[in-house]
Amino acid sequence: MNSGYFKYKKPFILESEAVLDYLEIAYEIYRKLNDEKDNAISICYALTGDAHIAGYHEGAKKKQDGGMI
Numbered sequence: 001m002n003s004g005y006f007k008y009k010k011p012f013i014l015e016s017e018a019v020l021d022y023l024e025i026a027y028e029i030y031r032k033l034n035d036e037k038d039n040a041i042s043i044c045y046a047l048t049g050d051a052h053i054a055g056y057h058e059g060a061k062k063k064q065d066g067g068m069i
Helices: none
Strands: 004-007 023-029
Touching: none
Parallel strands: none
Antiparallel strands: 004 023
């Protein structure tokens, strides 16, 4: 697994016309794209505030999946 941040360092105008000075989006990559590049899945966890798809962040007491991952 690789993780990182996508940083967009320009003003970002929302539909409401509010402006964010910049965007910083956390991501995790688990495998490589295939030759057709059609095996990507994007999951947005905007309401959780957590970018960890496979379970809790390091230091958490338990995994979300009940230990299946």
